[in-house]
Amino acid sequence: MSTDDLAALLASRIRDVPDYPKPGVVFKDIAPLLDDAVAFAALVDHLAARAKALGATKVVGLEARGFILAAPAAYAAGAGFVPVRKEGKLPGPCFSQAYDLEYGSAVIEVQCDAFVPGERVLVVDDVLATGGTVEASLDLVRRAGAELAGVAVLMELGFLGGRERLQPHLGEAPLEAIIAL
Ligand SMILES: O=P(O)(O)OC[C@H]1O[C@H](OP(=O)(O)OP(=O)(O)O)[C@H](O)[C@@H]1O
Numbered sequence: 001m002s003t004d005d006l007a008a009l010l011a012s013r014i015r016d017v018p019d020y021p022k023p024g025v026v027f028k029d030i031a032p033l034l035d036d037a038v039a040f041a042a043l044v045d046h047l048a049a050r051a052k053a054l055g056a057t058k059v060v061g062l063e064a065r066g067f068i069l070a071a072p073a074a075y076a077a078g079a080g081f082v083p084v085r086k087e088g089k090l091p092g093p094c095f096s097q098a099y100d101l102e103y104g105s106a107v108i109e110v111q112c113d114a115f116v117p118g119e120r121v122l123v124v125d126d127v128l129a130t131g132g133t134v135e136a137s138l139d140l141v142r143r144a145g146a147e148l149a150g151v152a153v154l155m156e157l158g159f160l161g162g163r164e165r166l167q168p169h170l171g172e173a174p175l176e177a178i179i180a181l
């Protein structure tokens, strides 16, 4: 499937929910995509191919929707999976980072021993909005000693400026969005 066909298929399975979870936010609901075996497989296959092409040995998923995409992509790529979780969910020593997102704020964590030093990681999430979540995850990945291979998201909401915000943190690593709105 071409990249344009993939983007069209996936976009057709994402539902806009106005005023969720707060007034003024148009929530991008990926439930219809996950529910469609062909679309879900096409998305996971694409992410796995990107992980392989970028030489990632670990795929990092951002809680919670990022887990749904990153874990099967890691499996299909023959890579490990590392969860970045909301605070208080991971046992043992963790790196923590506070951040703001489009409709709130939170703290995310990664276990200190999640990576072998210098290991290459692909960070995966469903939506890039303001970029606060991915920015915080890049900070965690670096503090945990890994090298960034890339960031891959299903959808980028360009009008919220996430790409510009992340640019200083990416170095040579690409930020790839299948769908750019
Ligand atoms: O670019 P940002 O403005 O930071 O927003 C993007 C983040 O917001 C959503 O996560 P949320 O915290 O709602 O968690 P969920 O996956 O558990 O629903 C989404 O899955 C991204 O992780």
Ligand SMILES: Nc1ncnc2[nH]cnc12
Pocket: 025, 026, 027, 028, 029, 101, 102, 103, 127, 129, 130
């Ligand atoms: N508009 C949106 N839809 C879905 N997830 C989001 N995360 C941040 N903003 C979002």
